[in-house]
Amino acid sequence: MGRGRRTVLATAVTVVCAVTMLGASGTAFASAQQPVTPSPTPAATASPSPSPSVTLPPDQDLEAVRTKLDKLYHDAAVATDAYNAAEEKARKQSAEIADLNEKIAAGQLKLDGMKDRAGAAARDQYRTGGLPPQVQFMLSGDPQRFLDSAGLVLQGQRATSELINDMTRTQRDLREYADDAAARLKELEANRKAKAAAQKRIKERIKEAEKLQDTLEERQRERLAELEKQAAAQAQTAWLGTGVLDEISGKASESGTKAVRFATAQIGKPYEWGAEGPKTFDCSGLTSQAWASAGRPIPRTSQEQWRQLRHVDVEDMRPGDLIIYFGDASHVAMYVGDGKIVHAPRPGRTVTLAGAGEMPILGVVRPDAG
Template identity: 65%
Template sequence: MGTGRRGLIATAVAVVCAVTVLAAPGTAFAAPEPPAPTASAAPTPVPAPGKDLEAVRERLDRLYRAAARATDEYNAAEEKADKQSEEVVKLARKIVEGKERLRQLTARAGAAAAAQYRAGGLPPEAHLVLSDDPQDFLDGAGRVRQGHHATKGLLGELSRTQQDLEQYAKDASAQWKKLEAGRKAKAAAQKKIEKQIAQAEQLESQLQEEEQERLAELEKEAAKKAQTAWLDSGVLSEISAKASAQGRKAVAYATAQIGKPYQWGAEGPKSYDCSGLTSQAWISAGRGIPRTSQEQWKRLRHIDIADMRPGDLVIYFGDASHVGMYIGDGSIVHAPRPGRDITVAGAGTMPILGVVRPDAD
């Protein structure tokens, strides 16, 4: 979130506080203080890896997948917080406009009341007797009746404006509570991410250099085995669809990021997480899509693998915790995990949940 938005939100909250005091006595907002920095929780101790590098590889995979799930939680909470912040700002603007309208109406009502007071000293019969021109009096009486109607309408509008302000204040209070809940959810997800990554890094740090090299080989072998099995199914022979114009733009953007580091919660331009890469690639192609891999799976149109075309998104694992972009020839471009760079990989190197198409219409 940029500093401009933070300033706007701070201003909005200040306005909401002021109006709430006027509209609902005894109720006020208090902008939460930023959370105090806390030391990172110590990672849970893990057993020494010994020589069972395959078990280490599997454990690392579980840890990084858990971090990926927590990253989706973090990104979803951040997206909600952004929307709630926008709602608070909109409500603050309505409150400012409502206060100005209330001030104008109050001034007009006061002027009307003063005018009626000045004209109301004698009964109408006395005004008629004292008037030099009865017709002028009758014309004036008509204008007085019109003034009464106008004043009644003015008071009604004044009451409605006051009610609107009270409702805006209640709505702003509810949105602020949601914003606070989102902030807590985001912080909890961040703690999960950091814990899983810390455990994985600790586990990797226990390996000797030759063990790390062998572990890398095991990862490559596992990926190759999975990709070979996927290709041997004959699926690639069925995939022949060409990319759409927008799909080509999305692929061009995603492949241009190859070599940049993975960073959880990042949306570029220097680093990305898996769904940050795919969502930004499609934004660059003129199509906004959900921010997280789980929402991409839920909300985008599902496509049969045989109908897959470059630009489509391949969703992985049963919990939809990872996503890559299909670029053709059985390959994807994706941001793998912490400690790795954006790269090209076989589309079948991970368990495929399904395929979705951002520009299905």
């Protein structure tokens, strides 16, 4: 076996092994909700380390607790979008590597076949003694037969030249496939690390939020829930007070109606970061699956939904459109009409209906535009 072939085969084996190890990446996912941060950037938002300990707050500090919880869950939402983005990239890279592996295997089989043909041609030449055509003509007792054979020889020479060129191209392709696969493997490893880092941040923020809530007495938890409802109601009232609902009169498209039907059918199912059904969802897992059910695949994360889908004015939105929240596009919900949304809010909550103005709106996108 030649050195080039050993190199190609070794690379292919390395690629297959690496894909097997790296292909066990986790599930995909999206984001939750909370305070505004400027400009949508996929995952770079750094969050402070969890507090080493939390003490029981007095009743008058419950509003501060609510703000703190909002911040922790928002940080988890940002990290969730980063996790989802890394997962999507890893899926794509794994598919590309698998395709390259198939090309490498097919190319190697083709190269082996061509080498067999070249070997047969070399053995043929050896049997004729490698004599040039002029000498064969002089030694031939049948010149006409020789001339007929000479035409075949020329055809054979051309075929041999084409075979050599084809072998050269195939070897070059194999090297390129192997180089591409190696590059994809490096990217896949980088995304695996990014996903692991995001997963760690998510768990830290959720754990700290749960720890903070565990310090509360039952009556304080009830009061905290009241404060959250009050804040949401005030935000919705302020939003409706702008008269925006008077301007919103769009009717759902056929696809939008299907997406809304799917999303509202999930009401009551738990939020789980990275989940896209069927039993649990995160925010963009819900919206992406709802539109997939309507025959319109859309990006997996809230930030990519904001970046890639067509933007429409809030006044022009219709049921099925997606409302993107917070300055970093870390949360997404589906508008269902009458000033309401359906969304997967955050850990510890379930898919629910809510007021569209309860959180700061970044903008609206339409999956089935055009």
